[in-house]
Amino acid sequence: MTRFTVIGAGAWGTALANLYARADHDVVLLGRNADAMAAMEATRRNEGYLPDVYLPPALRATHDAKEALSSAEVVLFVVPAQSLATAAETYGDLVPSNAMLVLCAKGIERRSGRFSSAIMAERFANNPLCVLSGPSFAADVANGLPTAVTVAAGTIERADRAAELLSANTFRCYASDDLAGVEAGGALKNVLALAAGMAIGRGLGESAKAAIVTRGFVELRRLGAAFGGQPQTLMGLSGLGDLILTCSSEQSRNFAYGIALGSGVDRTNLKLAEGVYSAGIAARLARERQIEAPIVQAVAEILDGEISIDEAMHALLSRPLRREVETA
Ligand SMILES: NC(=O)C1=CN([C@@H]2O[C@H](COP(=O)(O)OP(=O)(O)OC[C@H]3O[C@@H](n4cnc5c(N)ncnc54)[C@H](OP(=O)(O)O)[C@@H]3O)[C@@H](O)[C@H]2O)C=CC1
Numbered sequence: 001m002t003r004f005t006v007i008g009a010g011a012w013g014t015a016l017a018n019l020y021a022r023a024d025h026d027v028v029l030l031g032r033n034a035d036a037m038a039a040m041e042a043t044r045r046n047e048g049y050l051p052d053v054y055l056p057p058a059l060r061a062t063h064d065a066k067e068a069l070s071s072a073e074v075v076l077f078v079v080p081a082q083s084l085a086t087a088a089e090t091y092g093d094l095v096p097s098n099a100m101l102v103l104c105a106k107g108i109e110r111r112s113g114r115f116s117s118a119i120m121a122e123r124f125a126n127n128p129l130c131v132l133s134g135p136s137f138a139a140d141v142a143n144g145l146p147t148a149v150t151v152a153a154g155t156i157e158r159a160d161r162a163a164e165l166l167s168a169n170t171f172r173c174y175a176s177d178d179l180a181g182v183e184a185g186g187a188l189k190n191v192l193a194l195a196a197g198m199a200i201g202r203g204l205g206e207s208a209k210a211a212i213v214t215r216g217f218v219e220l221r222r223l224g225a226a227f228g229g230q231p232q233t234l235m236g237l238s239g240l241g242d243l244i245l246t247c248s249s250e251q252s253r254n255f256a257y258g259i260a261l262g263s264g265v266d267r268t269n270l271k272l273a274e275g276v277y278s279a280g281i282a283a284r285l286a287r288e289r290q291i292e293a294p295i296v297q298a299v300a301e302i303l304d305g306e307i308s309i310d311e312a313m314h315a316l317l318s319r320p321l322r323r324e325v326e327t328a
Pocket residue numbers: 007008009010011012013031032033049078079080081083084086087090104105106107136137138139271272274
């Protein structure tokens with residue numbers, strides 16, 4: 001039995017806490033909202049984020065960071081990418097120096113262009129650290145449905161150890177030493193899911209969506225490689241795998257956000273769509289590196305209100321014809 005502390009009591013944090021409590025670990029779910037955490041303890045549900053899932057007795061929900069972190073062996077950071085640096089500052093002094101950190105956000109920090117591992121390596125120089133990413137809807141994992149993800153660390157031996165610790169009966173972790181590839185895939189698939197959703201919401205059809213997903217994947221591979229990722233990683237669970245999942249189900253908040261944008265419905269009460277925050281910085285990083293990423297650029301411009309979806313589609317279709325497979 002290992003002591004897990006999950007920081008961030010949203011949908012994914014609750015699902016992972018649920019998973020590890022069912023796997024007979026000692027699990028504490030730490031949230032910043034005292035009332036919500038007390039309600040969770042009392043009702044055994046997370047009404048705000050994952051209402052249909054029962055929280056097992058082995059899971060404790062708390063707002064008390066000192067108590068939650070004092071003997072943690074594994075600390076999962078499950079907050080949005082834009083909140084990670086703040087969470088690291090808030091809880092950093094309480095995290096035991098030998099605890100393994102598991103980073104679960106899928107995004108790029110807007111103000112710095114950093115992925116999670118770079119943000120955390122700065123604050124936690126000595127803790128072993130890994131990134132967990134891949135096709136995994138919170139509700140599926142919380143309900144014990146079969147899921148496979150990638151766990152990446154700085155060396156493959158560390159990743160092997162982390163994957164072993166983080167795997168459970170229904171949750172299969174594949175080890176990787178490609179932090180850059182895993183983080184790039186997780187962030188970029190969200191931006192592309194917005195584009196796929198917009199095509200559906202705007203009534204452009206499934207064929208247009210398939211073209212966007214496929215050509216978007218070309219952009220994901222180009223950008224992922226520019227960030228230092230390996231081609232095989234981008235073809236794997238945390239790249240192609242998560243792109244497929246996120247672009248094929250309205251369970252995805254990014255895909256659903258894209259649909260809402262495309263169909264012009266009110267987006268004020270929609271849930272977290274990480275791609276909305278990562279699109280602009282992804283587009284900027286692509287421009288700075290002179291990487292051709294027209295779909296990512298279009299998503300950023302649409303979100304900024306610079307162009308309409310119709311104008312973006314017209315611009316994409318009007319680009320000079322080219323060969324499908326790039327040769328060196
Ligand atoms: N949901 C999913 O299926 C999956 C999500 N992910 C990724 O996990 C990350 C989190 O997503 P998810 O849980 O779904 O998002 P949610 O919007 O469901 O929840 C986010 C949670 O983070 C909390 N939070 C935000 N900032 C802080 C902070 N500074 N300190 C402490 N807690 C904070 C929020 O607290 P409060 O309620 O007080 O605002 C909220 O409980 C995202 O990057 C997402 O892409 C990855 C795989 C699957």
